[in-house]
Amino acid sequence: MLTATGELARKRRQLAHQGLRAEILTQRNEALQAVATATACRMAALEGPVAIGPAMAALALRMISVVLFGEEALGNEDEERLIAAVSLIEDDVAAGFWRAITPPWIAARERERLRFALAELDAVVAKARKSSRSGSIVSALVEAGLTDSEVRDELLTLLLTGHETTGSVAAWLLHELARRPQVCWAIAGEVAAAATADGVVPYEAWRRMDVTTRAVNETLRLYPGAWWFSREAIEDTELAGLRLRKGTTVLVVPYLFHRDPRWWAGSHDLSNWLVDRRPPTVKHAYLPFGYGPRACVGMAVSFLELQIIAATFASSFSMEAACPDEPHPVASVTLQPDPRLALRFLPFNRLTAVA
Numbered sequence: 040m041l042t043a044t045g046e047l048a049r050k051r052r053q054l055a056h057q058g059l060r061a062e063i064l065t066q067r068n069e070a071l072q073a074v075a076t077a078t079a080c081r082m083a084a085l086e087g088p089v090a091i092g093p094a095m096a097a098l099a100l101r102m103i104s105v106v107l108f109g110e111e112a113l114g115n116e117d118e119e120r121l122i123a124a125v126s127l128i129e130d131d132v133a134a135g136f137w138r139a140i141t142p143p144w145i146a147a148r149e150r151e152r153l154r155f156a157l158a159e160l161d162a163v164v165a166k167a168r169k170s171s172r173s174g175s176i177v178s179a180l181v182e183a184g185l186t187d188s189e190v191r192d193e194l195l196t197l198l199l200t201g202h203e204t205t206g207s208v209a210a211w212l213l214h215e216l217a218r219r220p221q222v223c224w225a226i227a228g229e230v231a232a233a234a235t236a237d238g239v240v241p242y243e244a245w246r247r248m249d250v251t252t253r254a255v256n257e258t259l260r261l262y263p264g265a266w267w268f269s270r271e272a273i274e275d276t277e278l279a280g281l282r283l284r285k286g287t288t289v290l291v292v293p294y295l296f297h298r299d300p301r302w303w304a305g306s307h308d309l310s311n312w313l314v315d316r317r318p319p320t321v322k323h324a325y326l327p328f329g330y331g332p333r334a335c336v337g338m339a340v341s342f343l344e345l346q347i348i349a350a351t352f353a354s355s356f357s358m359e360a361a362c363p364d365e366p367h368p369v370a371s372v373t374l375q376p377d378p379r380l381a382l383r384f385l386p387f388n389r390l391t392a393v394a
Contacts, residue, residue, distance in 0.1 A: 058176025204264025
């Protein structure tokens with residue numbers, strides 16, 4: 040789907056949209072909250088500061104797996120195999136992305152790692168296919184006539200693009216929330232008002248949770264996981280006074296758009312996180328998920344996952360940022376969290392939150 044063009048790209052994206060539609064998210068909503076809660080409890084049980092980058096990457100992968108396969112399709116062992124396989128592929132893609140020349144011994148090692156990772160993914164996907172229900176992304180791909188390898192490749196694309204950027208943004212989201220207890224208390228209040236008797240926030244309630252939504256939007260502005268993307272001129276044209284020939288590749292960098300005061304009139308401290316920041320005054324100055332026919336196909340999924348993560352952690356624990364110095368994002372294929380990002384968890388004081 041990432042590399043396909045023309046009619047093939049349109050058909051593959053249509054299949055992905057079918058498997059990620061609102062009906063599926065409604066069905067998976069409670070399971071996604073359960074996965075986030077389990078991760079929060081495991082992290083809080085650890086002693087001392089907890090590194091949040093790896094934890095959020097693993098959580099995001101578990102959450103997108105629930106969306107794609109359902110909550111009962113994969114067991115804990117399957118999830119661990121999936122995380123390990125995807126991590127292998129991600130590490131090699133990131134290492135080789137900026138490499139001009141790959142030595143043959145490194146290329147051979149990476150091919151072997153890729154074969155192992157794909158074999159693991161084949162096993163996990165085969166199990167997921169057996170338990171997939173009608174209407175799921177897996178059944179949609181199979182019913183569209185894709186081969187086994189094509190189904191695996193499409194699911195791998197969704198897993199890779201659907202968790203790495205979300206996990207990175209989630210790490211920054213928790214870091215910024217940990218520095219602002221008042222925002223956490225406001226989010227906890229929204230959760231308390233929206234949740235049912237069994238503690239689940241209904242899917243339709245998320246759009247009404249204003250502070251939670253603004254916290255996610257501001258984190259996506261400051262730390263967009265997809266911090267750059269490219270587009271190709273399909274004909275000779277002119278852009279900002281520059282003549283572009285057909286076939287010219289143009290890099291679009293949302294990271295810069297999101298911090299440019301020309302597009303955020305009346306706003307200040309664009310390098311700082313502010314939950315009450317107003318939207319940009321110029322259309323398309325905010326592009327955390329790209330734009331146009333090749334915009335992120337899973338943007339609704341990612342946004343929901345980030346809302347759930349913010350709500351779960353902010354309403355369950357008091358958090359303290361434990362990074363020794365001012366952290367900075369790491370530029371790679373995607374925008375990575377500072378490896379020093381860490382949190383301390385304390386019991387949540389509900390009386391203070393209500394006050």
